[in-house]
Amino acid sequence: MSRLAVNICRLLLALVFIFSGYVKAIDPLGTLYKLGDYMKAVGLEGALPDWVLLTFSIGLAAVEFCLGIFLLFAIRRRQTSWATVGLLSVMTAVTLWLAIANPISDCGCFGDAVKLTNTQTLWKNIALLTMAVVTAWRPLKMMRFVSESNQWIVINYTIFFIIVSSAWSLWTLPMFDFRPYHIGADLKKGMQMPPGAEQPEFETTFILRKNGVQKEFTLNNYPDSTWEFVDSKTVQTKAGYEPPIHDFDITPIGSDGQPAGESVTDSILDNKGYSFLLISPHLETADDTNFGDIDQLYEYAQEHGYGFYCLTASTPKAIRHWQDITGAEYNFYATDETTLKTIIRSNPGLMLIKHGVVIRKWSHNRLPKTDELVQPLEKSELGQLPDDTIPGKILKIVLWFVLPLFVLTLADRLWAWSRWLKRKQESNRIYQLLKKKRKMRKKIVAGNWKMNMNLQDGVALAKEINEALIADKPNCDVVICTPFIHLASVAQVLDSKVVGLGAENCADKEKGAYTGEVSAEMVKSTGAQYVILGHSERRQYYGETAEILKEKVQLALANGLKVIFCIGETLEEREANKQNEVVKAELEGSVYNLNAEEWKNIILAYEPIWAIGTGKTATAEQAEEMLAYIRSTVAEKYGAVVAEDTTILYGGSCKASNAPELFSKPDIDGGLIGGASLKTADFKGIIDAWKK
Numbered sequence: 001m002s003r004l005a006v007n008i009c010r011l012l013l014a015l016v017f018i019f020s021g022y023v024k025a026i027d028p029l030g031t032l033y034k035l036g037d038y039m040k041a042v043g044l045e046g047a048l049p050d051w052v053l054l055t056f057s058i059g060l061a062a063v064e065f066c067l068g069i070f071l072l073f074a075i076r077r078r079q080t081s082w083a084t085v086g087l088l089s090v091m092t093a094v095t096l097w098l099a100i101a102n103p104i105s106d107c108g109c110f111g112d113a114v115k116l117t118n119t120q121t122l123w124k125n126i127a128l129l130t131m132a133v134v135t136a137w138r139p140l141k142m143m144r145f146v147s148e149s150n151q152w153i154v155i156n157y158t159i160f161f162i163i164v165s166s167a168w169s170l171w172t173l174p175m176f177d178f179r180p181y182h183i184g185a186d187l188k189k190g191m192q193m194p195p196g197a198e199q200p201e202f203e204t205t206f207i208l209r210k211n212g213v214q215k216e217f218t219l220n221n222y223p224d225s226t227w228e229f230v231d232s233k234t235v236q237t238k239a240g241y242e243p244p245i246h247d248f249d250i251t252p253i254g255s256d257g258q259p260a261g262e263s264v265t266d267s268i269l270d271n272k273g274y275s276f277l278l279i280s281p282h283l284e285t286a287d288d289t290n291f292g293d294i295d296q297l298y299e300y301a302q303e304h305g306y307g308f309y310c311l312t313a314s315t316p317k318a319i320r321h322w323q324d325i326t327g328a329e330y331n332f333y334a335t336d337e338t339t340l341k342t343i344i345r346s347n348p349g350l351m352l353i354k355h356g357v358v359i360r361k362w363s364h365n366r367l368p369k370t371d372e373l374v375q376p377l378e379k380s381e382l383g384q385l386p387d388d389t390i391p392g393k394i395l396k397i398v399l400w401f402v403l404p405l406f407v408l409t410l411a412d413r414l415w416a417w418s419r420w421l422k423r424k425q426e427s428n429r430i431y432q433l434l435k436k437k438r439k440m441r442k443k444i445v446a447g448n449w450k451m452n453m454n455l456q457d458g459v460a461l462a463k464e465i466n467e468a469l470i471a472d473k474p475n476c477d478v479v480i481c482t483p484f485i486h487l488a489s490v491a492q493v494l495d496s497k498v499v500g501l502g503a504e505n506c507a508d509k510e511k512g513a514y515t516g517e518v519s520a521e522m523v524k525s526t527g528a529q530y531v532i533l534g535h536s537e538r539r540q541y542y543g544e545t546a547e548i549l550k551e552k553v554q555l556a557l558a559n560g561l562k563v564i565f566c567i568g569e570t571l572e573e574r575e576a577n578k579q580n581e582v583v584k585a586e587l588e589g590s591v592y593n594l595n596a597e598e599w600k601n602i603i604l605a606y607e608p609i610w611a612i613g614t615g616k617t618a619t620a621e622q623a624e625e626m627l628a629y630i631r632s633t634v635a636e637k638y639g640a641v642v643a644e645d646t647t648i649l650y651g652g653s654c655k656a657s658n659a660p661e662l663f664s665k666p667d668i669d670g671g672l673i674g675g676a677s678l679k680t681a682d683f684k685g686i687i688d689a690w691k692k
């Protein structure tokens, strides 16, 4: 549910931000003018130079657009979602002020593309802020379209695209013109009130006096003539329909720079021929680098009988200065500053109209050149409406921005998919290998006679076990570990292919004056192949430390013996939940120093001390959990493949009755058997568990 909510919010936010960022980015001057309105509203008009506001408007549009794209692609999810919350918090605060104080009629959130009232804007921002908070609450739930390693391409391309779009729009004109003076617009029509349009309503209040008493009246209760008129005030009570073009008026300017004579708007718009309107809200800040092109256009207009008017809201001084520096011979006309800024986003800019219809618009950087001004406009391309339609412009954006990102996403998904497939194949391969290894791993049942039986009884038992296993071949390796004095004799009665032989201990010294000790070499010389080391009874009763055991293991391996190395925790340690650290420390202290080659001759036996000879068995689950843990530490040390190869036994009150369940666990590879290895039937019962 939360994933769905986050993704819906993130996509809606993305679409709004991309749209609002883009429409602002392609009209940086429009955003600059809007910022100027804000500065005026807070009494800071002119406090910052235009270039600062222009940089800010380009930056703001770029930030919005980039946030939109980053939300869409789920790029840098945490930072992006929090930046969105931050930006929307500021915007919501500003629109709250707009809704309360109403200092500006349109917030400019969507440039000129969509106009909202201040209250609508406030609700829109509250909705967007809520969505941003939902997104920032669980940013990582946003689904990615491009993998993390390729996101830098989207980031850089988006920044590049939007900055270039702004720069290009400044150099030329906005790619999309949402204003009523766009190419193809019929200016006369734009000024008309459609039939039946709602008319504005006004109310007039009259202030009248009689006998020294002053009172207010309306037309509805206007009194008789005995009242004397003092004053009246008229207020608009209903806005009514306002045509898109409502402030477009062209008035000639006299030689003194003041408006002179009647408006010429109608005569210009009614003229069936072509007219050039050179638009400059302020000539004092107009770019004069292309004045040569302007003068040439004026001459061209004169030559072909086209009108040429310079519309400006400049001071007489600024007009004169312009005439001085450019040698302008054309006439100047007064028009409202805001209207001029709305007509064209260039100062100066040029508009060609024919019978009131806008045919072409040029920024001062892209004015028609000499070679385009050879033919009269009637015959040249310049005089015709251009054929760049809105779908055509959208196609350009698709080709320049959407398509590359789409191709990148597709390539990225394919790349991610092929990597996933490869990883899956690899993990399948490892899984199969490990499965095979597991199957191949040696299963062992080893008996530990401890200090039981004299030589004759021991030899007889060994003989009996040997015969029983020859008669009924086991499904696992079988080993019997006997006291030292039995080894040589037992070796004589065992078929080493059926039953292996091992000692219960060996010395930690190679040889020499160590009375009573038996060396690894001596054990090996009896015909034994195995030795048990690290048994808890030896650690407990004979003080065998990790260091001593390390020596013993080294000597046993050096003499060609396989080591059954025992580890396990006491009851107190288990109760303190320290079993994992205890067994790991025992392994690290005595055998994890071995190299991989030496490790091949190590068999581990997990024997919880509380279960040895006590009749208490660890449950199959407890045993499995410990063996799996031990195997994981082997994997950490020697790698997964070696770990899967390592035989690990369980020991501790293992009997024929519980062996099948214990041996059914995936990590238990057999048992080290104490008491139950002293009788053939008991021992065989455990061995046969591998047949079940």
Ligand code: PEP
Binding pocket: 448, 607, 611, 612, 613, 614, 615, 651, 652, 653, 654, 672, 673, 674, 675, 676
């Ligand atoms: C042992 O001493 O190794 C052992 C597992 O003993 P028992 O099977 O008797 O618990």
